[in-house]
Amino acid sequence: MNHAQRLRQRIEDEIVSGELALGARLDENQLAERFGVSRTPIREALLQLAATGLIQTKPRRGAIVSAPExxxxxxxxxxxxxxxxxxxxxxxxxxxxxxxxxxxxxxxxxxxxxxxxxxxxxxxxxxxxxxxxxxxxxxxxxxxxxxxxxxxxxxxxxxxxxxxxxxxxxxxxxxxxxxxxxxxxxxxxxxxxxxxxxxxxxxxxxxxxxxxxxxx
Amino acid sequence: MNHAQRLRQRIEDEIVSGELALGARLDENQLAERFGVSRTPIREALLQLAATGLIQTKPRRGAIVSAPExxxxxxxxxxxxxxxxxxxxxxxxxxxxxxxxxxxxxxxxxxxxxxxxxxxxxxxxxxxxxxxxxxxxxxxxxxxxxxxxxxxxxxxxxxxxxxxxxxxxxxxxxxxxxxxxxxxxxxxxxxxxxxxxxxxxxxxxxxxxxxxxxxx
DNA sequence: ATATGCTCGACTGTTGACAAAATATACAAG
DNA sequence: CTTGTATATTTTGTCAACAGTCGAGCATAT
Known part of the structure; x- marks a missing residue:
């Protein structure tokens, strides 16, 4: 399995388990440094999470953990x-x-x-x-x-x-x-x-x- | 709206309308050239489509339009x-x-x-x-x-x-x-x-x- | 003192390039 | 003629860097 897939699962787990709070900001550079990879796999993981609705991305304003009304x-x-x-x-x-x-x-x-x-x-x-x-x-x-x-x-x-x-x-x-x-x-x-x-x-x-x- | 989002919608439309046949191979370089962008936005679009199930990606083997059994x-x-x-x-x-x-x-x-x-x-x-x-x-x-x-x-x-x-x-x-x-x-x-x-x-x-x- | 405009900083979106992996091909041996 | 192996090519996954844009903070004017 490639990095992006692993990261997607990892981040998803952290959200589901509550480790990453609702509404928390997901900084790409920060995550990249934390997992020891470049920004690209992070971006791919976030993209997939956004497509499933678990996180939300505002254009040019980064991603946050979805906190629905x-x-x-x-x-x-x-x-x-x-x-x-x-x-x-x-x-x-x-x-x-x-x-x-x-x-x-x-x-x-x-x-x-x-x-x-x-x-x-x-x-x-x-x-x-x-x-x-x-x-x-x-x-x-x-x-x-x-x-x-x-x-x-x-x-x-x-x-x-x-x-x-x-x-x-x-x-x-x-x-x-x-x-x-x-x-x-x-x-x-x-x-x-x-x-x-x-x-x-x-x-x-x-x-x-x-x-x-x-x-x- | 950024390139990746536009491309996702465009490719999705082509699949939904049948323009892209079921099981058709989605070559990243080919798509990149066709839309006049680099491979990255293409990849991001494909990632999102894969997350919604419209296409399938096998690791290291590219993406194809989903053709379910x-x-x-x-x-x-x-x-x-x-x-x-x-x-x-x-x-x-x-x-x-x-x-x-x-x-x-x-x-x-x-x-x-x-x-x-x-x-x-x-x-x-x-x-x-x-x-x-x-x-x-x-x-x-x-x-x-x-x-x-x-x-x-x-x-x-x-x-x-x-x-x-x-x-x-x-x-x-x-x-x-x-x-x-x-x-x-x-x-x-x-x-x-x-x-x-x-x-x-x-x-x-x-x-x-x-x-x-x-x-x- | 408050509001408005400007500048700087930070972060995203995109690009081109590099390296690893898998398949296809060609060649040789049986 | 078939089969196995080694090479070559194609394509993906990842990286580092650049450019554009948005927001924050500060200075200035009213």
Missing amino acids: PHLLLAMFETMAEIEAACGRLAARRLVPEDAEALQAALAGCRAAILTDAESYYAENYVFHTVVYRASRNAFLAEQALSLHRRLAPYRRLQLRARQRLPQSLAEHEAIVAAIVAGDEAGAAEALRSHVIVQGDRFTDLVAGLRAPSAA | PHLLLAMFETMAEIEAACGRLAARRLVPEDAEALQAALAGCRAAILTDAESYYAENYVFHTVVYRASRNAFLAEQALSLHRRLAPYRRLQLRARQRLPQSLAEHEAIVAAIVAGDEAGAAEALRSHVIVQGDRFTDLVAGLRAPSAA
Whole structure:
């Protein structure tokens, strides 16, 4: 793999993990020096990240980590809900024993993680959703879902702070798997949609959790 | 706007319009000479196109116009169907008079175009779908839908050859608008899903229309 | 004291060149 | 005539440098 690809993944990880704050400025020279390469691979990496929407570039004014306005963020979560609902519907229709086992295993992982700490539940939650994506047996849809999931990861991490969400999240996971295994397309879609959607108090919490990225 | 952005749009248009054939090789030097710029802006444009999936780059082996395998193409159409269904559901829930008028106008455009030729119906069909996207009142979802629509445009153009599809397509458009206007979320979603999905004979036609992109 | 215009600095967008890698070609051997 | 190897060519990935542009800071005038 070439430098640009490695750097893209590296920078993307730093953004997704929150290491690079929302709205942070991405200076090309600085990054070049930090990674010990010239500006060219940095630019190529930033270009790709900009194309996926993870960062924003204003002409002649450099790149910053995307810090969407709340209304756009809400739209992104709504889109995520619809895409996951589609994954659930297809999974319910096409479930094969192999995916059924994977779903149960991922569910068991969530059950175990809830007893330890929020961070490990976060990790198991990620696994669970990727298993649902794959169970749709639609490689393109699964990749779209995964891409958007990663892009929303920083905000999901904020939501995680509401500790009382964890048991409810697990219960929703149980319902999702039950619907998929039962072959209930509409039920699986609705369960996933309501699981992912951000509304009511959760939206307030989400917005409140954002550091004001106004001037930056 | 800088060179790279202009070039990205230009090359994208050539791919979408079919001017650049599926599987065609994109030689950087050749493109650079053709557009009268150096290789760097070309590379940046190609990088962005690769990030959106319109072209594919193999490391050290250059870029080609994406020519997905039939099974992946089918998956893309299925994803498109699900995304459009989501747009329809949201549009049915949120329809405002302004969007209702736009829908009726787009529908009227389709009715008029079917009396002239297939090419103008193709154009009006594009307008109709973008109006549906906007009516979802979800800017992010609408952009995702538009992006995927553009990416599938070369294949839709192939489908267009089946002339007898046009009246059926128009009838489906009528049903879609009726469901949205009636506020029937499930009905609008289902109407759009079945309108976009490729199955049965249409899939056979689609695959048959592809030039064998195997060796290329 | 505030506002406006100018200059300087910093950063981006672009260029040409160089080096590494992969494929194609040519030659030789079986 | 076929096959394997070595060379050559083409093309990518990376680098250093240049030029153009935007913004910040300072000086000046009202």
